[in-house]
Amino acid sequence: MRARLLFLLPLFSGLTAAASGFDTGPQGARVLGLGGASTAYIGSIAGLSTNPGLLGQWGDSLTRISLGGFGQIRRSSFVGQDTYQRTDQDLTVLPGGYFYATRAVSKRVSVGLALTTPYGYHTKWPDTWEGRSVIQESKLNTFFAQPTVGFKLNDNFSAGVGLVYAFGKYTQRRALGQYDDPTAQATLTSSGSGYGVNVGLYGRTGDNLAFGISYRSGIKLKMDNGAFHATGIPARDASILPGAADFTTQINLPSTLSVGIADRITKKLLLTFDFALTGWSTLDSLKLNVAASGPVPARVQRTARRYEDALAFRVGAEYQVTPKLLVLGGFHYDETPIRDEFVNPEFLDANRAGASAGLSYQLSPRFAVEAAYSFDYGQLRTARADQTRFLVSNVSGTYRTLTHTASLGVAAAF
Amino acid sequence: MKLFVPNGLRRAGLAASAALFLHACAPNQDTPSPVVGLDVSRYLAVGDSYTAGLSNGGLTRTSQEYSFVNLLARQFQNASSGAGFVQPLFDGNEGSFRLAFNGYSPTGFLQAKRVPGTAVRRTVLLTSACGTAPDTLRLLKRSSTAATLPQNLGVPGLMLSQIDAVGLGNEASVGSRPVNPYFERLLPAGDDRTYFQVLSTAASSATFFSYFMGLDEIMPFVRSGGTCGAIPSSLPMKRAAKRILDVLTANKRPGVIVKLPAITSLPLLSQGRGNEVEARLQAYYKDQLPLYIETPFVPGASQRITDRDYILATALPRLGQPTPVQVGSTTMMLPYGRDSRNPVRDADVLENTTEMVYITAAINDYNNFDPVPSNATTVFGLAGLARIYGLPLIDPSQNSRLFDAGFLFNNVTNSISVNGVVYTAEPVRGNFFSLDFYSLTPRGNGLLANSFIAAINRAYRSNIPALDVNNLPSTTE
Structure with missing residues (x-):
């Protein structure tokens, strides 16, 4: 069985684009431990956000909830x-959270919700x-809500579709270094929302090998409420730089195409492989349409980003140590969407190699705690x-x- | 959540979070250690206004501290211990007569006001070589370095044609011979030595030099709109440069030579480019009136301005203002420059055919003359001299696409962005040139010092750190 997968390795390593960018990584402790290779992984309902096609696989009588x-x-x-x-x-911690719930409504149809x-x-x-x-x-903070419907096509195949509502908030602060006043600053604040769709397919060939494929569309966060503020502008420049102005902008979140395989090597060991193409190239520039303010006319302020589509390759392993304890491990390689000539200290990214580890401990038959840690270099x-x-x-x-x-x-699960 | 987590796991979680924070220290990167590949322990700076640290039309303690040579010396000191640099500093906050920011004219042109000098010790009115108004000579308080000579020998207004002038730095010459008050304050009282003699004395103990001189030879002609002084000639300039550089490069002393920037890259001219000014005035007055200048050769006649004529920036705020003009037998109030009967006077404009071409040719020849083949009688320009002496050369007008060093004058004219801060040729707002439309702000001096550092690093295999110019003040006021 293992030999069957080896052919994929040269295929993937030959491609030189990859994922990363400003995604925050796998959305769930267990999938984080698995290195994010969850397109064909049904061990956690957190897979819902990666592949709605998995939803049909949780179509039994239980209601499942996962949060963290x-x-x-x-x-x-x-x-x-x-x-x-x-x-x-400076040290900053970007907080995040997730909530998943799934429930079957009929033998073939299940519904789920993913908040990520x-x-x-x-x-x-x-x-x-x-x-x-x-x-x-x-x-930049984003919040996705994805109500999902899953269909069990037959015993081995299921498909799912989710509607994604996304909300994002963007703030930026920089010094106006053309002035001697060290407190002269310009700030931008804006928020907005957009919609997208997430579709996926899951299939099994026998008991040991499963595959998944999913596509999440890109989402355009339209931000119409932007506020620009500047402090410390000397009086002589009041006619060229306003103290406050409104602006509109749009932040394009990328589409993702994921393909994954899960392979049960032994009764206790499961290996997963994922391969994701993220459509970062929709992020071409950050363009602010600044409205007129007082004597200062309206203007367009543009910063080039020119992101490229990017690939990521992920491998995960899950091992049943005891009936109650699962340990997880993963490795991933993400190439950056940011080209050399557009490296910008506002958001830095590089080709990254990362490793992760995690565990899931079954406290009772219905209740488990999960923890994971991941490190990217x-x-x-x-x-x-x-x-x-x-x-x-x-x-x-x-x-x-x-x-x-x-x-x-x-x-x-209850 | 604590309730559900057994003790062992909780401890593991705590350990994991602790590990997370320990590992979260910023990723390590080695910083290169400074290397100075030459002896900079006694740096001698030779030059005119730029080297002295002139800013806002005057020399003050603050402007001296921010002269590019002092900024350069500070970087030397950080990189190599024992590198001292003595400047002829004014005391306290004193300084010469200078300019201060005074807002913008209604047409949007920069205005400056005069500030009396606090270090003036004697004022003498002299008959002017051109014009009826007398020249004012303001002698300045003597530098405390007068007995020993400073390492910064930059003298504002020093002309290459004056380097052998006896008594240029002697108060006793006032009235009979030219006196440069900035040179006078560098020397002991009653000293008749020439600049060349002083420089030769100072050079004997120097280990490194910089030479940036020649612009002040041309500036009087430029500032007067070509009405005062001789048309610049490059031959005597090149001869004087060779005499100085022969002394400076004796015993293979290392150093850096600077080519002069293009005259049109100075805001005194670039702010007043013919067609741009005309369009700007038309936009302000919402009309289509052309701008007229006096026709050279034909006194009293006027012609429309071209894009090769430059109105001096100091005259810009007066354009369009009504001034009395004698038309026939009556006196009319006509807008200055915007009526063919009231053209911009010759003294306010550098006209192309009789003025600009000569200035540009003189600077080009002084900078670049290096013919192949050459013979014993060839008088080389700076490029030729640098080649002969084997010295690096900084060209303030070279393109930044080729070297990090060259982001100066010409690039500033086209605007550059330095770590997110835009520098342009517009004085004050552009942060590069100061209020006199000619000399640099502390930040402009920082950029010039950085291009020196880049040239030294390349030529002398050094690793001298550059300055964060955005940290420097934008004015010496």
Whole structure:
């Protein structure tokens, strides 16, 4: 059985794009422990957000609930290309959480709900760092609600479809370094929502091998309530830079295509493989349509992002140590959607290799606690600013990013 | 949730969270250690206004502290111990006569006001070489370094043609010979030495030098709109440069030579480019009136401005203001420059055919003359001299796409973004040039120092850290 899968390895390793970007990783403690390879994994209903096609597999008489929280620390250090000064990002914890519930309504139809926080980041640099006029702090939080219907097509196949409602909040703060006043700052705040759809298919060939495939559409977060504020502008520039203005913008969250395989090697050991293509290329630039304010006319402010579609490869293992204890482990490799010439300290990312570990402990037949930890090591990124290109605000130097994610949750069935 | 978690697991969870935070220390990266590949223990800076640290039209204690040579010396000191640098600093907050920001004209042009100098010790009115108004010579309080000579020999207004002028730094010359008050305060009282002699003395103990000189030779002609002083000539400039550089490079002393920036990259000119000014005024007055300048060769006649004519930035706020003009037998109030009967006067404009072409040619020749083949009588420009001496050369107008060092003057004219802060040629708002439309702000000096550092790092295999220029003040006021 193992030999059957080996052919996939060269196929995947030959591709040079990958996932990551600002997704917050697997949405559930157990799938986090598994390294996120959950497209064909029915061990946790957290798979619902990855693949709605799994829903039909929980079509027995039980109502299942899984909920928990996670914290992510993504921290970078920077060394200036010419100044040789090292700056470390401030420590921030991006909180996240998940809630899943599934219930069968008939022999063939099940319904489920997934509440997740799949995208987000919180970048915070010291207020006086070299790149303070590019970025001091930036934060994106998203919340997804996905009501889902699953259909059991036959004993071996099931399909599902979910409607995704997404809400996002974006804030950004940077210094106005053209002024001597160190407190001169500009802040942006906006929030908005959008819709998407998530469809998936799950199938089994015999008892040992299962596969899954799913597609979640991209979501456009339309933000019409943006507020721009600036402080510390000297009187002489009041006619060119407003103290406050409204703006609208849109943040495009990427589509995801996932393919996965789960292979029961022995009675106690399950291996899963996942392969995901994330459509980051919809994130081309951050464009703010700033409204007129007082003497200052309306303007469009644009920062280039030019993300590329990206692939991720994930492997997970689940081992039944005792009837009550499951241990999980995983490995993943995510290539970054951010090209070299668009490395920007507002959100840093690199090709990442990561490992994860987790466990699930059955406290009673109906109740389990789950915990997992994952660590990502990012490649060194070198940014070379071109001072004549204003679309890319950049700071020349090298960046290294490490990501830690820990999650704790419970799963119940009754 | 605690209720459900057995003790052992809880401890494991605590350990896991603790481990998470321990590991969350920022990823390690090595910072390069500074390396200085040459002896910078006695740096000698030779030059004019830029080297002295002139800013906002004057020299003050603050502007001296932020001269690019002092910023450079500070980086040397950080990278290599024992690298001292003595400047002829004013005391306290004193300084010469200078300018201060005074808002914008209704047409949007920058205005400056005069601030009297606090370090002026004597004021003398002299007959002006051109014009009826007398020149004011303001002698300044003597530098405490006068007995020993400072390492910053930058003298504002020093012309290459004056390096052998006897008594240039002697108060006794006032009235009979040219006197440069900034040079006078560097020397002991009653000292008749020439700049060249002073420089030769100072050079004997120097281990490294910078040479950035020649612009002040041309500036009087430029500032007067070509009405005062001789048309600039590059030959004597090149000869003087060679004399100085022969002394500075003696015994293979290392150093850096700076080429002059294009004259049109200075805001004194770039802010007043013919067609742009015309369009700006038309937009303000909401009409289509052309802008007129006096025709060279034909006194009294006027012609429409072209894009190769430059109105001096100091004259811009006066454009369009009604001024009395004698038309026939009556005196009419006509908008300055916006009526063919009231053209922009010759003194307010650098006209292309008789002025700009000569200035540009002189600077080009001084910067670049390096013919192949050459012979014993060839008078080389800076590029040729640098090649002969084997010295690195900073070209303030080179393109930043090629070198990190070259983001100056010309690039600033086209605007550059440095770590998210935009620098342009517009004084004050652009943060590069100061109020006199010519000299630099502390940040402009920082950018110039950084391009020096990049050149030194390349040429002398060094690793001297650059400055975070956005940390420097945007003005010396």
